[in-house]
Amino acid sequence: MIKLENVTKVFKGDVVAVRDATVDIAKGEFVFLVGQSGSGKSTFIRLLNREESPEHGTIFVAGKDISSLGAWKVPYLRRNIGYIFQDFKLLPKKTVAENVAFALEVIGKPRHVIRKQVPAILELVGLADKIDNYPNELSGGEQQRVSIARAFVNRPLILLADEPTGNLDPQTSVGIMKLLDRINRTGTTVVMATHDRGIVDTMRRRVIELDRGVIVRDQARGVYE
Amino acid sequence: MAISPIYALRETGQNLYRNFMLSFATIITIGVSLWLFGGFFLFNYAVDNATARWEGGIEFVVWMNPDATPEQDAAIRAGLDDNPGVERSTYIDQNATFEEFKELFADTPEMIEVVTPDVLPPSYRVVPSDPDADVVQELVSQFEGRPGVRDVVSADETIRSIQQQADEISQVFLIGSVILLLAATLLILTNVVSAIRSRGAEIEIMKVVGATNWFIRIPFMLEGLSQAVLGALGAWVGLYFLNTRVIEGLGDRDALELMQGFRVSDSEYLSTSLLVLGIAVVVSGIGSMVAVTRYLDT
Numbered sequence: 039m040i041k042l043e044n045v046t047k048v049f050k051g052d053v054v055a056v057r058d059a060t061v062d063i064a065k066g067e068f069v070f071l072v073g074q075s076g077s078g079k080s081t082f083i084r085l086l087n088r089e090e091s092p093e094h095g096t097i098f099v100a101g102k103d104i105s106s107l108g109a110w111k112v113p114y115l116r117r118n119i120g121y122i123f124q125d126f127k128l129l130p131k132k133t134v135a136e137n138v139a140f141a142l143e144v145i146g147k148p149r150h151v152i153r154k155q156v157p158a159i160l161e162l163v164g165l166a167d168k169i170d171n172y173p174n175e176l177s178g179g180e181q182q183r184v185s186i187a188r189a190f191v192n193r194p195l196i197l198l199a200d201e202p203t204g205n206l207d208p209q210t211s212v213g214i215m216k217l218l219d220r221i222n223r224t225g226t227t228v229v230m231a232t233h234d235r236g237i238v239d240t241m242r243r244r245v246i247e248l249d250r251g252v253i254v255r256d257q258a259r260g261v262y263e
Numbered sequence: 264m265a266i267s268p269i270y271a272l273r274e275t276g277q278n279l280y281r282n283f284m285l286s287f288a289t290i291i292t293i294g295v296s297l298w299l300f301g302g303f304f305l306f307n308y309a310v311d312n313a314t315a316r317w318e319g320g321i322e323f324v325v326w327m328n329p330d331a332t333p334e335q336d337a338a339i340r341a342g343l344d345d346n347p348g349v350e351r352s353t354y355i356d357q358n359a360t361f362e363e364f365k366e367l368f369a370d371t372p373e374m375i376e377v378v379t380p381d382v383l384p385p386s387y388r389v390v391p392s393d394p395d396a397d398v399v400q401e402l403v404s405q406f407e408g409r410p411g412v413r414d415v416v417s418a419d420e421t422i423r424s425i426q427q428q429a430d431e432i433s434q435v436f437l438i439g440s441v442i443l444l445l446a447a448t449l450l451i452l453t454n455v456v457s458a459i460r461s462r463g464a465e466i467e468i469m470k471v472v473g474a475t476n477w478f479i480r481i482p483f484m485l486e487g488l489s490q491a492v493l494g495a496l497g498a499w500v501g502l503y504f505l506n507t508r509v510i511e512g513l514g515d516r517d518a519l520e521l522m523q524g525f526r527v528s529d530s531e532y533l534s535t536s537l538l539v540l541g542i543a544v545v546v547s548g549i550g551s552m553v554a555v556t557r558y559l560d561t
Contacts, residue, residue, distance in 0.1 A: 087471070109476075110475070110476070113470075113473040113474060113475045113476070114473065115473070116470070116471060116472065116473035117472070117473035121471045121472075127464060127467065127468060129464060129468065140465075140468065140472075141468070141472040143267075143270060144468075144469045144472060144473075144474035144478060144479075145472060145473050145474055145478075146266065146267070146478070188468075188472070189472075192472070192473075
């Protein structure tokens with residue numbers, strides 16, 4: 039599903055965020071990206087979403103080389119990739135339902151599809167009773183569930199999560215991880231950057247460790263360190 | 264997938280509402296600049312129409328002294344009839360001149376009461392064969408100062424003077440409108456950039472979930488277009504009043520002989536109005552495109 043071949047990403051000032059990374063992630067895998075702050079986890083995720091382009095190497099997503107993808111095709115790539123932010127990035131003036139519907143509306147989905155899919159995904163994430171609430175009326179965990187619903191409402195092949203539990207307490211984080219696990223079991227590939235040792239050690243999924251942009255460990259059913 | 268018209272209109276309306284004061288200032292600036300721009304064209308059309316009747320018509324007038332002798336009058340008439348540079352001439356006697364005088368001063372009957380036909384000068388209205396200004400001037404000099412001649416007035420000079428003044432006024436209109444159009448373009452750009460910045464979070468989400476660049480751009484471009492079209496509508500109202508109150512008003516004033524014909528035809532008015540709308544679209548297009556291509560990069 040995702041394949042990186044000798045990928046290097048360098049920022050201004052010769053800061054190497056990812057160095058010569060080669061990784062193959064199969065469809066339906068759940069992968070943790072771990073490492074210290076500044077190790078290149080977020081850049082790794084942004085490369086998969088074409089928010090960044092590599093200086094060297096090739097990135098394949100669903101069999102397509104996205105490193106040479108034309109700019110006008112990038113939006114169509116992103117429709118197959120859900121993205122979960124650490125700080126949720128919900129729109130404060132929209133209700134829960136409107137926040138989720140927004141993701142479908144802006145890719146031109148018809149209204150009857152939106153009306154059907156939004157309640158279904160909110161049911162899946164356990165927020166069916168919060169459909170008309172605004173983000174400021176929700177807890178952190180609930181806000182992250184809305185963010186996940188928005189990322190998954192279009193049923194993407196891949197879900198990228200950049201520290202989705204970073205702003206949440208441990209108990210709430212467990213709930214979020216259960217939800218991501220449930221989504222993963224539907225066949226969706228999940229790549230998640232995290233600092234949360236407890237979660238990684240509990241779930242025992244594939245772990246890729248980065249250190250100053252270099253992949254130093256790639257371990258099936260791994261632990262944090 | 265195409266952008267939904269409801270979505271585009273809703274987002275455009277929200278953008279306009281969020282930046283209401285700036286939008287209002289932009290619409291006024293566009294309206295005034297387009298009014299000046301359209302006014303430049305209407306004014307030029309009116310001047311062209313007013314002066315057109317003189318071109319190829321009466322080019323100069325030989326005013327005789329009221330007490331010129333029949334011999335002096337005959338000499339001038341013969342001089343005109345025999346002159347190959349004169350296509351035709353018409354004699355306006357003192358009674359006909361008095362009738363014109365009464366028409367010109369219809370608003371001031373006290374003037375008419377004290378004037379009698381015998382004090383008014385008869386005249387020859389002359390149409391030269393060649394309307395070239397230099398040729399006309401040469402003809403004028405042939406009759407100036409001859410016995411019985413009071414004065415020779417070339418319409419060409421008057422027309423030149425009017426055209427020169429009209430040109431100067433037009434230039435002011437044009438320069439003013441171009442400066443304001445530039446300001447309007449910058450205001451549209453600023454407006455769209457402001458809307459983009461105030462919706463930064465939404466735009467980020469739109470990009471992440473896979474909205475196309477055009478889908479993101481269209482509401483912002485429609486915002487610029489709406490401002491320009493509203494400005495053009497304001498300019499149309501201004502141009503309507505300029506045409507019906509000022510231009511037609513000047514053309515209707517009997518006292519201003521030369522201003523008769525100072526009018527704009529329906530087709531000229533329509534083409535000017537459409538041009539104003541076209542310029543509005545171009546201005547909004549430039550302002551919006553610069554804003555969205557510079558501030559909405561992928």
